[in-house]
Amino acid sequence: MKQEAMLNPLCLDSVCAGFAYAMGMPAPQKAQVPAEALTAYVDHHFGGEKANRVFLYHPDAVAEWIFRKYPEFLYEAMYRTELELPLQAVMPSVTPVCFGTLYTGAQPEVHGIRKYEKPVIKIDTLFDALLRAGKKPAIIADSSCSMGKIFLERDMDYFIFDSIPEITAKATELILADTYDFIAVYHGNYDSTMHKNGPEAPASLAELKANAQAFALFSELIKSHWKRHNTLVGFAMDHGCHEIDGNAGSHGLDMPEDLNIVHLYKAYPREK
Numbered sequence: 714m715k716q717e718a719m720l721n722p723l724c725l726d727s728v729c730a731g732f733a734y735a736m737g738m739p740a741p742q743k744a745q746v747p748a749e750a751l752t753a754y755v756d757h758h759f760g761g762e763k764a765n766r767v768f769l770y771h772p773d774a775v776a777e778w779i780f781r782k783y784p785e786f787l788y789e790a791m792y793r794t795e796l797e798l799p800l801q802a803v804m805p806s807v808t809p810v811c812f813g814t815l816y817t818g819a820q821p822e823v824h825g826i827r828k829y830e831k832p833v834i835k836i837d838t839l840f841d842a843l844l845r846a847g848k849k850p851a852i853i854a855d856s857s858c859s860m861g862k863i864f865l866e867r868d869m870d871y872f873i874f875d876s877i878p879e880i881t882a883k884a885t886e887l888i889l890a891d892t893y894d895f896i897a898v899y900h901g902n903y904d905s906t907m908h909k910n911g912p913e914a915p916a917s918l919a920e921l922k923a924n925a926q927a928f929a930l931f932s933e934l935i936k937s938h939w940k941r942h943n944t945l946v947g948f949a950m951d952h953g954c955h956e957i958d959g960n961a962g963s964h965g966l967d968m969p970e971d972l973n974i975v976h977l978y979k980a981y982p983r984e985k
């Protein structure tokens with residue numbers, strides 16, 4: 714008997730307060746309770762200390778079913794992480810709605826983005842919470858994507874580029890400079906290729922592998938250059954995807970393919 718596909722019980726709105734918890738600061742005002750698996754993982758690996766660095770890598774649209782079906786394309790990220798956190802994205806499962814929830818800890822009706830549009834979010838976000846706590850956050854993203862738009866207008870640094878290599882280069886530079894407490898890096902190359910060619914096309918799987926390799930590069934640099942810090946690193950996508958007619962891909966629907974995702978996390982305790 715074919716098993717009915719199920720939605721992951723834990724919602725994407727639970728990671729935001731988890732990041733705040735990891736850094737020992739209050740969560741954004743409307744954030745839901747943190748994912749216990751994440752807070753327990755952080756407590757265990759930092760031995761009761763807090764993370765003073767968080768680095769989140771955001772590959773767009775990497776679905777759980779893709780993650781399960783094509784581990785060979787993601788192993789560079791998988792073997793550099795420890796905590797596998799299955800999550801359910803929010804509806805509609807499109808980029809600005811999901812990143813809105815990821816960084817406010819709130820449902821779409823609360824953060825205000827309820828369809829594919831990219832206004833600046835007005836409610837309290839993790840970036841606001843970081844600034845109040847005296848921490849220095851940065852977003853590195855491309856000029857057309859949600860991550861480069863919906864969190865603007867905060868007194869923080871935004872590095873917005875037109876290409877993946879420029880984003881990767883800036884992220885590398887910021888890791889080496891070691892001056893930011895929180896870095897969010899967005900790569901939309903799997904998403905854009907998947908929309909044109911389908912989620913499982915060779916061209917799309919190549920971008921998936923490129924995402925895992927970018928994450929591997931950042932992880933290795935953090936390991937060698939942030940030894941003085943307790944660092945939490947995440948491979949944290951926004952939503953999944955599914956195949957549609959005409960060898961193309963899509964997302965946005967209320968279905969497990971679009972909603973089920975798996976975040977990957979790794980704690981690097983400081984060298985003592």
Ligand SMILES: [Zn+2]
Pocket residue numbers: 773774807808809904951952
């Ligand atoms: Zn997306």
